[in-house]
Amino acid sequence: MEVKVKILRFNPETDKRPHYQTFRVEAEPTDRVLDLLEKIKGYQDGSLAFRRSCAHGICGSDAMRINGMNRLACKTLVKDLGKATITVEPLLGLPLIKDLIVDMEPFFEHYESVMPYLVNDEPPPLKERLQSPEERERFDDTTKCILCAACTTSCPSFWANGRYVGPAAIVNAHRFIFDSRDRAAAERLRILSDQFGVYRCHTIFNCTLACPRDIQITKAIGEVKKAIATGSLD
Amino acid sequence: MRFHQFDVVVVGAGGAGLMAALYASKTATTAVISKLYPSRSHTGTAQGGVGAALGNLEEDHPEWHTFDTIKGSDYLGDQDAIEFMCNEAVRAVYELEHMGLPFSRTPDGRIAQRPFGGHTNNITGKPVRRSCYAADRTGHMILQTLYQQCIKNNVTFFDEFQVLDLILVNGVAQGVVAIELATSEIHVFHANAVILATGGHGRIWKITSNAYALTGDGIAIALRRGLPAEDMEFFQFHPTGIYKLGILITEGVRGEGGVLINGQGERFMERYAPRVKDLASRDVVSRAMYLEMREGRGIDGKDYLYLDVRPETVNKFAALDGRTRPDGSPYRVTAEEILSKLPDIIDFCRTYLGIDPVQQPMPVQPTAHYAMGGIPTNRFGEVVIDEKNKVLPGLYAAGETACVSVHGANRLGTNSLLDLLVFGKYAGLKAAEYACQTQFHNLPKDVADFALEQLDSLRRCKGEGERVSVIAEEMKEVMMEHVGVFRTAEGMQQALTKLKELKERFRNLKLDDCGKVFNTELLNAWEIGNLLDLALVTTASALARKESRGAHAREDYPKRDDKNWLKHTLAWLEENGEVKLRYKPVVITKYPPKERSY
C-alpha cells in the first residue's frame, strides 16, 4: 500500500522556519514508522535528518511526534496509526536543530541534576549486597527508562518552563530513592522539593501516556511527592 | 579544527568503553568519544544475562565455565585468556552489583541466575544456572549502571562525535580524529593511549539483531592504518531472531524452558543435541534450523520455525526431560512467571508480531548477531599486530570490536557482556598506567588529512552517481546468501566478485545533503564504506579456511581440521583492495582439542 508521510522539515543552513514536506512511500501495514523514514532517506531525500539506532524500542534515539503524539518511530507500526497520512514532527520543548533532531543537552542536564547513581559509602561485602525480591520490586518499574525524552517533552509544565527537571529526571531519581541499597534519598528529595522539582507536576498524565516503556510515571512522581511530604519512604 | 589533549581517549560508550573509562579515569585524564549518546549504545539491548559461576542456585565453578567456553569456541579460543576471564567473572559481577546494578534476586536476596546455551555442569553434562540476569534487560541495566557511575565520577564525554581516523606517530598511537555531528567541525584528540570500543558490525548482513550504528568503524579504521583483523570469518548467527525483522529473542526463553518446533510439530533439537537439546551452542542450533528448513520442515514449508514458550509446551517438555527446580521439585511454569521473567520479549512480540507468546508460538529464523573476530589484543586489552603478538604501544581495544580471543569460533551466550566487563576494565587500567608514564609526541601538521580525504571523496552532491542505500542493500543480500550460516567456495567466490564491484561503485556516489549540520547522510555513507571493507575481509578469511569450525560451516569441508587449521587468521587489507592473510597459533594450556557434541 502507499502511505503519505508528512514531515516537518527544517534545515538551519537554508531555511528561515520549518515547513512541511510530504513523501509518498510504498509500505507494509507492519512497517515501523522508522522504516518509512529510512526508505525516504535512502531512496528519495538523503538529507532528511533523524536519530535512530536499535530499531526496536530500546535505545531511546527516535522519540518524535507522530500524528501529534510523542512516540518512538521504531515502535509505531503503520497499521496502528490507521490514517492515510502520517504526520511526523520533532519533539516540542527542546531547541530544534534540523528536521527531526532536537537538542538533547538540556534534557540530559536535568537527568544529571538528580544524582542518578547509587550512593552508598559503606564498605561492600565480599559478595553481593543482599536485597529481597520485594525490595527489588519496589523500584522495578522506573529501572526501565531508556531516556528517550518522550515524557518530558509532552509535559505542558516543561513547555511552560524548561527549568522544570521534568518527568524523566524524576523517574530516574525514583529508581534510586526507593532502592534499599542507596543512601542518598534525602539529598535527592531535597533537590526535587526545589521550585523546579516535583511540584511543577500538575498530574496531567501526558508523560504516562507518552512513555514507550509503559512506566507508571505519574504514580512514580506521586510517590516522590509523598516521600517529600511525609519524610518517609514507606 | 579544534585540538584537545587527554592522557586517554576511549572511542565508544557501550559497556566496554564505559568500563574502560571508569577505570582509566581513576588515575588519568580521560575522554569518551561516542557517535551515540552513551545510553543509546547497543549494549543496552542485551537481554539474557552475564555469565559468572557464582553458584547461587546450584554447584558451579569457574573451571567449568572455562571448559564450557573453550568447548563452545570449538577449541579456537585462547585458553589462558578464557581462564582469566572466567576467574575474573565472579568479581566483575559482584562489582557491578556494588555499583548499583539491579539484578533480579533469589528468594534469599542473592543475584538470580538462569541456564543458557552451552553452560553446563561438567559432571552431569546438564545445563547449569550461570547467567546472572536482570529480567530480560540485563544489558540495559549494565549500560545504565556504568553510565551512571561515569557521571558520578565526572568522566568527560564528547557525545555525538564520530571518530574517523587513528593517529599513529612513529608506530605509536597518539590519538584520534573525530567529526562533531552537530557542526561537521573536525576535532583532533591528542592522547597517549587510545582505547577502541566501537562494538560490532552485524549490519553487513540482511537479517540482523544489530543496531543501525553497528558498522564496525573501529576495525575499519584500524585496517586502513595497516593493522590486521583477527578471525573475521567467525560471525555468530543467533538461532532466534524474529522472522524477517531479525530482532533478537533471547536464549533466555529457551533457558526458561521454551523449545524450537518445526513444521511437523516436532522438537527437532532432540535429534541434533540429545543431551542439552534446545540449549546447545548457538552455531549448532542455527545449523540445525537451516537443515530443517532445507528439508522442507519449516513452518508451512517456509524459511522460519517456531519458538514455543507457552506454559503447556514448556511443562510438557520439562516433564519429559525430568527437569527440576533447585529444591528438587518438578519444573513447572505459569503464564505469570513467564511474563515476569521475559517482559520485554513479550512486549516485542506484541508490538511487532501482534502475538502473545504465552498463547501463540513465535516465528523465528537465525539472525546475524555477534562478531567473534576483531582487532587482535592480548588479555590486557593491548592491541597486537602480528603473528608474534607484537604490541602496538598506546593502542587498546575491548568489547565486541576486539578479539582477545575468548570466543574462538563460537561465543557462548552471556560471555560477551562478561568479555566487555573484564577486558574493558583491564584495557582501562593498562591504558591509564601506560599513558601516565609516557611523553606526548608532536603531531604532524597534516594529522587530519586522511580523515578529511575520506569525507571529501564521498561529499559529492552534484552530477550523476548512485545512492549509497542501493549499494548497502546489495551487500547485505549477497552476504546473507553466501557468507551466512552455511558456506561454499563457489558462493564465497561470487560474494567476493560482487563486493569488489560494489567497492568500485561506491567510489561514485551521489549525496543529497551538502550541509554541515547533522549531515547524517555523509556519515552513513562513510559507515557503509566500513561495512564493505569488513565484508571483504570476512569473505576472504572465510574462503581461505578450508574446514568447518564453530560458526564457520563449509559444505565443501564439513569437518574440523585441527592438523591444518587450529590457528587464528590475521587479515590485512592492502591499499590495492586485496586481502593478505597470515596465521598465528592458538594458546592451549590444559584442554587439548576434543570432538564437540552436546
Ligand SMILES: Cc1cc2nc3c(=O)[nH]c(=O)nc-3n(C[C@H](O)[C@H](O)[C@H](O)COP(=O)(O)OP(=O)(O)OC[C@H]3O[C@@H](n4cnc5c(N)ncnc54)[C@H](O)[C@@H]3O)c2cc1C
Ligand atoms: C539484541 C542483543 C542481545 C544480546 N544479548 C546478550 C546477552 O544476553 N549476553 C551477552 O553476554 N551478550 C549479549 N549480546 C552481545 C553484547 O550485548 C554485545 O556484544 C556488547 O554489548 C557489545 O558491547 P560494546 O561495548 O563492545 O559495543 P556497543 O555497546 O555496541 O557500543 C559501541 C559504542 O561505540 C560507539 N561508536 C561506534 N563507532 C564509533 C565511531 N566511529 N566514533 C565514535 N563512537 C563510535 C557507539 O556510539 C557506542 O557507544 C547481545 C547483543 C544483541 C545485539
Ligand code: SF4
Ligand atoms: S520515563 Fe519513559 S518516556 Fe520518559 S524518558 Fe524514560 S522511557 Fe522515555
Ligand code: FES
Ligand atoms: S531506534 Fe532505538 S528506540 Fe527507536
